[in-house]
Amino acid sequence: MLHFIRSLLLSAALSAAPALAEWHYAERAIMGTEVRIQLWHGDAVEAEYLIEEVMTEFQRLDNQLSPYKPNSELSLVNREAGQGAVNISEELAALVDKSLWFSKLTGGAFDISYATLGKHYDFRNQQQADSALTNSLLEALNYRHLHLNKKSNTLRFGHRETKIDLGGIAKGYAVDRAIKILQEAEVCCASVSAGGDSRMLGDKRGEPWLVGIRHPREKGKSAAVIPLRDVAISTSGDYERFFIDDQQERVHHIFNPNTGRPSDTGAGDSDKLISVSIIGPQGFDTDPLSTSVFVLGKQKGLALIDRLPEFEAVVIDSNKRLFFSRGLANPQ
Template sequence: MYPIRPLLFLAALFATGSSHADWHYDQQAIMGTEIHLQFWVNDDSKAGEINRAVMDEFRRIDAALSPYKENSELSRVNREAGKGTVTVSPELAEIIDKSLHYSDSTGGAFDITFATVGSLYDFRKGQKADTQTTENLLPAVNYRHIALDKRKHRLAFKDPRTKIDLGGIAKGYSVDRAVAILQSFGVHNASVSAGGDARLLGDKRGKPWLIGIRHPRDKSKNAAVIPLENTAISTSGDYERFFIDSDDHRVHHIFNPATGLPTDTDAGDEDGKQGADQDKLISVSILGPRGFDTDPLSTSVFVLGKRKGLALIEQLDGFEAIVIDADHRMFFSSGLQQ
């Protein structure tokens, strides 16, 4: 278990960082988000090599798993797996296997086949799939259509229309890979984040890392700041990628596989009315040992809603949750309520 100090509400996002020469920092745009890296190294001459190794790993994963890169392995799978069995890399087989594990354990709330419909949305242009297309494709949104032989690294889709997207797990996986690289260089204190997924290695040289949970409706504020060390945290929210449609409805990127639509979070939200559906969530943060697990769990809890989502986390050893509902109220799993 990871040590958690008392929560501090509505505070600053991160500590400003030490000016000590042995702290090294970098920020780069990779995987469609900002990658932030901070680490302590005793030998400054190795800092550049360490930094390059970490960022190169993010680029490698992006090149392999991006659905937007025509030559990525994921794009090849989406073109070919619906036509017949394809051979995939051991890495992709492992990630899909982990995804299927969370699909089973969440009753389908986590489902990488959401991309069958989700790929038709363009959040930059404010475009979404029409109702008839969504209804026609919905039967192809089902993780049970994925036939994976993990041992032989063979994969096929039982419905030729099915597509997959690893956006709900790849960044968590990538921050774990970054930490593994840092450890291979002998680094013991570091923070690495990719969008809403972060992994902390050790503490901040005698004090905790301060990780902020953004206020879901005011990006200049935080809902909470959590002092943490040696853990992972993943946050999913309806504010990360979204647009407002012609009906004044928030259309965001976290899909409910059961409907083929973005998970509904609108009730009582934009106008601040109380009494919204109390189960609907607009932000979910999961704490646990690895991003490979906290990332899919944050998506799962978001889709499941407050009651079922928190119940899921209570069943899992080593994980905690902080959720914010559509009325902007914050709730915690039992391990954080003190």
């Protein structure tokens, strides 16, 4: 009898013992890209719940910020803000406000009104705006047309043809939101990525996360591998969405607001960039900075990053040469 009771007690103790912690993974197509999550947790059920919570947040942001979904808040703004002020959510106001801050910081290299012409590009079907359309809409492509009233949370476009797209900042913001969910759940170690935007929570169980920077011309190959802890990294490259036109020129999705066309990445010019990776505390900043540096070029882009505390850059020029910001090139 005593042996039986001991067996019952032992069985109960074993069933009550926590499961061994392990890595949990998930991947899903959201926001026009692959969203990937990796987290360390001792409870498989809780881990799956957190993964679903994160994916739900990505889906919510996609539903709100997608320029392709007619019922999104962003689509509503693009339809109506050219005729007058539109009431917007605090979240969208914060995204537009941050975007305008980067526009001013970069002298217009970052400009969410690129969508004025960007909406006329279809990379899947290899279609682009011709010179006549580009010239007719170039005046409407200017962040100064975006009139945000932060007190009333309203947005008005100063030009009837102006449109906006948050593709250069929304994914970075989304990975920050995901990490916040995991932080509040007291997850120690995780990695969340959405396309070229990633953020790491903690380290990889005592080791740094090894983040590969894709080689912009050799698929499947890394140009560099960076060890990172508790930080965000965003990469912008001319290889993400592009096609080769009839003149054998690469037409890609990163627009130069000054020309209304994709930023020129022709071979031979050492200042032109084909890949930019920015490392910093949060994706809300690294995402727009990677676009900005790409448009600014190597000299002005690296000079900008060298002026910003807490940020570093890895860039690849049109000759496929690798360059680093001052903090990475001369580590203390």
